[in-house]
Amino acid sequence: MEPAVTDPQAVTRLARRLEPLHSMIYFAPEVGSELAELGITHPRAQYFAQRSAAMGAVGPGVVAATYFNFNPALIARFVPGIWSAASPADVLNARMRAVDGALRRLLGDAVSSRECERASVLARRATEACRPEDRVLYAAHADLPWPDEPHLVLWHAATLLREYRGDGHLHALLGAGLPGLEALILHVSTGRGFLPEFAQASRGWSAEQWGEASAGLRSRGLVDASGSITDEGTALRESIEAETSRLSSAPSASLGADAAELGELAGGLTRTILAAGAFPDGVFATGSERATAAR
Template sequence: MDPADAAALAARLEPLHSMIYFVPEVGEELAPAGITRDRDQYFAQRSAPMGAVGPGVVAATFFNFNPALVARSVPMVWAQAAPADVVNARLRAADAALRRLLDDQVSSRAVTEAGELVRRACDGATGEDRPLYAAHADLPWPEEPHLALWHGVTLLREHRGDAHLHALLSAGLSGIEALVTHTATGRGFTVAFAQRSRGWSPEQWSDASAGLTERGLLDAGGTERSGADAPEAGHRGLTETGVALRAEIEDHTTRMSLGPWRHLGAEGTARLREVAAPLSKAVLPAFAVEGVFAPRSPRASSS
C-alpha cells in the first residue's frame, strides 16, 4: 500500500464524516434534550461513545481545545442527556443530513458498495492506544447502507485521528502549538475560527507563536508565504523547518494508519476511492460556512 494513496483516500472520505459537525440536523436533535450551544453539541456528540467522561478525558482525546473551554461544557452536558441518548441523536442527525445532502444517491448502489468496502477496511483497524476510535468501534454497526457508510468512515477518521495525536506529541507540539502550525500552512481552519472554536485567546495564541518562532518553526517578523498556501494576513507562516515538521507529522500519522488500507488491499482501496468521490463531493455544501476554512480546505478535524 502506497502511503500517499492511503493519505489521499483518508482525505477524500473525511467530508463524509466531518459534515456532522456543521449540519443543522445535529442541533435539531440535541436541542430538545437541553444541549443547545454548538460547542456543547460538539463535545457531547463526539465524546458520547466514551460514556459520561469528565473534562480531562475530553481535553486529552480532543487535544487542541483549551481545557478551560472543555470544562465549561463537560460534564454539564451529561446532566442534560445520557451519553447513549446523545449517540442515538447523533445517528438520527447523520441519517437526516445524509438524506438531504446525498438526495437520490442515498439509496444508490454506490453508497452500499462504499459502505461494504469501508467495513472491510475497518476490519483491519486496531484499538491499541486509540481511545476515541476504540469507543466508537464498540458501537453497533447501523443496518441502513448510508448510515453504515457514515459509521465506518467515522471509525476510520477517529482511527487516523488518534494516530495523529501520537504524531503531534512525538513532534513535541502541545495542543495549541499543533493548531498554530496547522493554520500556518494556510489550509484548514482560519486563525480567527481556530481561536474562537478551540477557546484560545489572542494572547495565548501569540505566546504559542512566539515559542514556535524561538524553535525555528515559524517565520519571525510576520514574514508570509505567497500563493495558495499563504497563511492569513498578519499571521506568521512556517519556516522550512516548520514545513518539514508538518510533513513528518502527516507521514507519521499515515504510517500508523495503514492497517485498514492494507487489509482492504490495493484493488479495494482503488475501488473505494472511485465510488466515494461523488459522495464526498455531494456533502461539501455542508462546509459552506463563512470564516471557518481557509481556501481549498473543507477538512475540519486536522491539527
C-alpha cells in the same frame, strides 16, 4: 504492528476523501435540533456531547486529552455538565438520527445509490483491520452497534477510520514535540486548514495564549514573523503526516486494490455533499483540505 505502506500518500488521500463524510455532522443543523430537544443547546456543548458520548459520561480531563487541541478550560465549562441534561445513550441516538437526516439532505438521490452502498461495504471492511490499543476515541466508537442502512454504515465506518487515524495522529504530534495548541497553529499556518480566527475561537484559546504559542513556534523556526509556515515547519508537518499514515495504514493495506475503488467512491460522494453546502463559509481557508478532499 502496522503493515508496511508502499504509498503513504495514497493512505492520506483516502483518509481525506472519507473524512468529510463524517465531519459534515459538526456543521449540520439537524444535530443542533436533535440535541436541543434533549436540553443541550449551546453549539460547543453540542459538539463536546456528540463526539465524546461514545466514551460515556466522562469528565473534562478525558475529553481534553482525546481532543488534544482544545483549551481544557473551555471544555470544563460544558463537561461534565452536559450529562446532567442528557445521557450519553440519548445523545448517540440523537446523533444518528441527525446523521440520517443530514446525509439524506446532502446526498439527495445518491443516498440510495449503488455507489453509496458499495462504499459502505468497502469502508466497513476496512475498519476490520483497526486495532484498539491506545486508540481511545476509535475504541469507544468501535464498541457502538453498526447501523443497518448503507449510508449510515458508511458514516459509521468513516467515523471509525477518522478517529483511528486521529488517535494515531496524536501519537505522531507528541513524538514531534508539538502540544495541542502549537499543533493547531502550525496547521493553520499552512493556509490549507481552518482559518486562524475560527480555529482560535472554536478551540477556546485567548489572543494571549495564541500569541505565546506562536512565539514558541517562531523560536523553533517553524513559522515566520507573519505567521506563515517555514520550510522547516513544512518538513516537520510532512514527517508528521508520513508517521500518521504509517500508524494508520492497516485499513488501506487490508483492502489492497479495493482501496483505490473506495477512494473514488468516497471522492464522488464528498463532491456531492460539498456542492450541497455541507461546510459553511468562514471556517476553512481557500484551498483547504475540505475543498481538495474530493480530488
